[in-house]
Amino acid sequence: MKSPPFEYARAASIDEACALLAQHGDAAKLLAGGQSLVPMMAMRLLRPAWLVDINEIAALKDIAVDERGARTAACARQVDIERDTALAARVPLLGRALAWVGHVQTRNRGTVGGSLAHADPSAELPLVAQLLGAKMRLRSARGTRSVEADAFFGGPMTTTLAPDECLEVIEWPAWPERRLGCAFVETAARHGDFAMASAAAQIGLDADGRCTRVALGLGGVGMTPLAFPALTARLVGSRPTPADLDDLARDAAAQTEPNDDLHASSEYRRHLARVLAARALRAALEDAEREK
Amino acid sequence: MSEALYPITVEVNGVQRTAQVPARLSLVDWLRDELRLTGTHVGCEHGVCGACSILLDGEAVRACLMYAVQADAHRVTTVEGLAAPDGGLSVLQDSFCEAHGLQCGYCTSGMLVAAQALLDANPRPSDDEIRAAIGGNLCRCTGYQQIVEAIRLAAERLQEKRA
Numbered sequence: 062m063k064s065p066p067f068e069y070a071r072a073a074s075i076d077e078a079c080a081l082l083a084q085h086g087d088a089a090k091l092l093a094g095g096q097s098l099v100p101m102m103a104m105r106l107l108r109p110a111w112l113v114d115i116n117e118i119a120a121l122k123d124i125a126v127d128e129r130g131a132r133t134a135a136c137a138r139q140v141d142i143e144r145d146t147a148l149a150a151r152v153p154l155l156g157r158a159l160a161w162v163g164h165v166q167t168r169n170r171g172t173v174g175g176s177l178a179h180a181d182p183s184a185e186l187p188l189v190a191q192l193l194g195a196k197m198r199l200r201s202a203r204g205t206r207s208v209e210a211d212a213f214f215g216g217p218m219t220t221t222l223a224p225d226e227c228l229e230v231i232e233w234p235a236w237p238e239r240r241l242g243c244a245f246v247e248t249a250a251r252h253g254d255f256a257m258a259s260a261a262a263q264i265g266l267d268a269d270g271r272c273t274r275v276a277l278g279l280g281g282v283g284m285t286p287l288a289f290p291a292l293t294a295r296l297v298g299s300r301p302t303p304a305d306l307d308d309l310a311r312d313a314a315a316q317t318e319p320n321d322d323l324h325a326s327s328e329y330r331r332h333l334a335r336v337l338a339a340r341a342l343r344a345a346l347e348d349a350e351r352e353k
Numbered sequence: 354m355s356e357a358l359y360p361i362t363v364e365v366n367g368v369q370r371t372a373q374v375p376a377r378l379s380l381v382d383w384l385r386d387e388l389r390l391t392g393t394h395v396g397c398e399h400g401v402c403g404a405c406s407i408l409l410d411g412e413a414v415r416a417c418l419m420y421a422v423q424a425d426a427h428r429v430t431t432v433e434g435l436a437a438p439d440g441g442l443s444v445l446q447d448s449f450c451e452a453h454g455l456q457c458g459y460c461t462s463g464m465l466v467a468a469q470a471l472l473d474a475n476p477r478p479s480d481d482e483i484r485a486a487i488g489g490n491l492c493r494c495t496g497y498q499q500i501v502e503a504i505r506l507a508a509e510r511l512q513e514k515r516a
Contacts, residue, residue, distance in 0.1 A: 062377050063398050066356050069376035069422050092423075099418045100399035102377075112376065114423060140412070164489025165467065166403060169412040170419070253488055 063103040071114045075121065075200060075229060081113045082225040083202040089113050091227060093136055093175030096167045126151050130235035135174025135228045142173055151235040154193065154263055157245040158185040164253045174228045180220045183256045183281035185245065187214060191286040192261050192278035196232040201225045214285035238265030238273055242349025244341045248333050250324065256281045257325040260337035262345035270350065272296045277309065277342060282319040282334045289313045301346065310338035361425040366434030374421045381405040381416035384431060392432040392462050403490030406463040407431050413470035432462035435469055445469055445507040454503030456494030463490045468504045477508060
């Protein structure tokens with residue numbers, strides 16, 4: 062057996078999961094899809110005394126979509142989000158990002174909340190949350206609170222979740238623009254592997270082709286997924302040229318401080334950030350321009 | 354050492370199996386070591402290679418990334434469950450032989466399970482869809498081409514059978 066010993070509890074409700082977390086505190090971890098947690102247990106990077114399994118809680122599987130956006134309960138499987146056409150119409154960036162997340166077998170099991178709570182800075186869903194300003198509802202026996210993505214991510218594998226808190230629901234805002242385009246691109250050794258760098262962009266246009274809103278995000282090149290609201294604001298009201306998009310990509314990449322590791326040097330990651338940001342921005346603009 | 358044991362009842366290849374398992378026993382180890390269903394292979398044991406792929410409630414998942422205790426009240430199909438009741442090869446399995454979709458055989462059970470999940474959901478997959486379906490399964494022998502051909506052949510044969 063690869064994992065260290067632990068006690069197992071299958072929670073039947075969110076209240077029960079929260080009660081178990083309140084009881085065991087730091088000694089307990091929530092087990093969602095397990096696609097990151099179980100490998101970390103197998104490598105003995107984690108040794109929780111308790112695993113609280115939240116896979117059988119029906120209320121944590123809900124996906125609801127309206128004109129304001131999508132609300133995905135934390136244990137909704139990635140595959141269910143991928144297949145939800147109503148969600149794809151309102152928050153298309155989620156589906157574009159999921160195409161890069163792992164493989165069929167891991168998306169069948171992996172959850173949206175698990176990916177966010179794991180907070181790998183190179184992961185796709187945290188980048189989408191950061192770029193769109195998703196709101197997380199956190200629940201504990203003490204009550205509930207809402208946290209914006211920016212405040213949720215604290216660093217690599219680190220979030221604002223307290224040991225007794227459970228991520229319950231994620232609200233993904235929809236943009237109202239009819240002419241909306243988005244794109245997600247990344248570079249990895251093999252499709253589905255950890256990204257060396259990734260970029261996401263979303264652009265809204267008015268009838269004249271002027272930007273009403275622009276968002277750009279970069280993953281894998283900082284301690285958390287990064288968004289650049291101060292830089293993207295300068296495109297609002299303009300019809301951006303390819304050179305404008307390249308300039309924005311260059312300025313965003315210049316603000317990153319990627320790590321060196323076995324897979325890529327810091328310098329190479331910053332290069333990827335610039336190239337991928339430019340590609341994502343161009344693809345998002347083309348996508349928006351296709352909507353007449 | 355005395356680890357707590359948890360009772361489970363799992364439908365495995367159509368048969369209800371009950372057991373008492375320690376929480377940390379992975380699903381693949383339970384299938385192989387306790388049920389002696391050794392067709393499912395163990396490769397990396399941390400979710401990279403895909404050799405341990407099984408169907409959980411009809412969807413392909415990695416059996417090394419689940420604990421056996423989590424499979425309680427669920428339905429599991431292993432590569433043994435793909436064959437005909439008399440042990441004869443399924444159309445998909447026979448297509449792997451026909452198209453030389455295997456060499457050493459280590460990845461084969463995972464490839465078959467991934468391909469079965471694809472064909473169940475999508476009887477006429479494109480080559481891109483076939484490649485995406487086995488994208489999480491590593492093969493170090495074939496170069497993948499014959500595996501793609503085998504799955505395409507199986508799809509064609511199954512179409513003919515239905516017609």
